[in-house]
Amino acid sequence: MCYILEKPNKKKSHFPFRLNILFFSVFLLFSILILRLGFVQIVYGENFKRDLERKEDITVSNPVPRGKMFDRDFKVVVDNIPKSAITFTNEGFTQKEMLGTAKKLAQLIDKNTDKVTLREKKDFWIMKHPKLADKKITQEEKALLANKKMTDKELYKLKVDRVTDAELQTLTANDLEVMAIYREFISGYKFTPQIVKNENVTDKEFAVVSENLQSLPGVETTTDWDRAYAFKDTLRSVLGKVTKSDEGLPAEQLDYFLARGYSRNDRVGKSQLEMQYEDVLHGYKSKVKNITDKTGSVIETQPVTDGKKGNDLVLTIDMELQMAVDKIIEDELWAAKRSPGTVLTDRAYVVLMDPHTGEVLAMSGKKIVKDPDTGIVEMMDDALGTFTTTYNVGSAVKGATILTGFKTGAISPGTVFDDTGLKIKDTPIKKSYAYLGRVNEIDALKKSSNVYMFHTAIRIGQGHYEYEKPLNFSNPKAFETIRNSFSSFGLGTRTGIDLPNEQTGFKGQSKLPGYLLDLVIGQYDTYSTMQLAQYVATIANGGNRMQPHVVKQIRHSAEDGEELGPVAQEMTPTVLNTIDVKKLWMTRVQTGFKKVMQEPGGTATKFFSDVKYSPAGKTGTAEAFYDGPLRSQFGKEPPPVMNLSLVSYAPSTNPEVAMAVIVPWAYQGKVDNRANLKIGRKVLDTYFQLRNK
Structure with missing residues (x-):
């Protein structure tokens, strides 16, 4: 029997087939992706690149309040008053969009139209009536434009010129209001907030605009600020000014x-302290980044930095003392005007300074002015004049003359001259106000001998005096020697005060010997009140010329709930130079200054002999030529007038305050109203009264 064995059936695997399908699918997908990427890069790549490049990151800066100013006792002098404001920022809007927003805003606020110009009215009429404006252009003119023989700008100018007054009369009050708002919209740069209204914004206007911001693209309600002056007009000319919101940056x-x-x-500081310390007071603006798409529309806003308001200034000025000095000057000026020969008298200046630090405690100037329109006469602040105007000051400079004589060897302590007047050939006699006998340098200061200073100057010039003979000098650098010495005290040079526009004064140009004699008695070159204060402070402290300054500290802005921020910078005393004199020489001058005010026969004794604060100083009277606002009434030859001055410090030992007073054009004729001494006495009395209080 035969058996046939059958082989079992082997199960066929489908795994390789599925794997192949997977690989093929991946291959196919990658092929499609690569083809797509290639298509995007080749066909649309340049377009996407241009779109990407057209995106912009624009940083917008938002202003912050300016820093405050305080006096030395931390009383607020200059502050910021917040006020409601409505602003507009052009975020890439079209003209049509901005005009539409302006029309909506005009329904919500009242806008002053006084600043709308004739040209702006014509522009607005053209925008409102484009078809009528086009009809003003002839076919020939349009053909010139088509053939590029006329520009769009030239064609538009023709439209503007052809807008008639009658057509402008069709603009309604509402149209002008829309125009006034629209002009604010377009007055700035893209993404820069513009003030639309910040004066007299009512609570209702502010609220209704805030409620409708969604329908007013670019419009915002915010808080603006104005400078506020706690002491009104006191020291205003020195505090300076800030540009208004519609001024912006000064063109220059x-x-x-x-x-x-x-x-x-x-808004920036445009004068004096506001300008000098602009970098300190301005602060750091808050910044946000606006990301725009290719159409210029903002698609995202990102904060960059938070704003920080400006730092504060602490001044060296004592505002209580400043106001008291202002009042004294006002009262004495009006009183002087009641004396004869004071038609030209219209101003006076006082500076008080710490002789050891240069801190200016008060700087006061007052000027009588007449309004040309109303004829009203009033007193105005002119503190600026303490360092921007200069005058002949007379004998107040004689302390510098004596020390110059010591330094050059022209005289020595105890040198005596006879006070007999000098008669130089072809020159009126040069003398003191009276014959004072034989005097040394101390009595020459006490009694204010001109002749003593003349002999000192002759010796510095290496000259020889003989009655009715010409006066010649063998030292050609005599003027330079004396002026260089004077400048080491601060006379005829910049004091270095931390304020702009300081004036150095006028230097006489002639080098004739007679003018050298005028120079040493303060009747040739001119000096400012600040220079006199620096000069007498140098004598008071024993020879250090201190730089005057009106800013004592810079402080970080205070946090919420705090009155003062921490100190950012302390202004330390600065010695500009030290006078190269022996201690004995300085002591001799200081003794002479003390006798001027405390010893019988001194030129200021009648006003200061009864005080307890032991003053020292020097008076000055200079015959000068009038150079004020009435000069045009006198033709080519202005009349001679007398300038009065006074320099002083107190106490005479260990002084704590130095003072300079100038009363220009104090009187004409022979009646001396002594305004310099009256002002000086009251000012020093007030200083010590306030100090003791």
């Missing part, structure tokens, strides 16, 4: 500020 300093990251409509 535009490049300077733009290079430092300012926006064109930023």
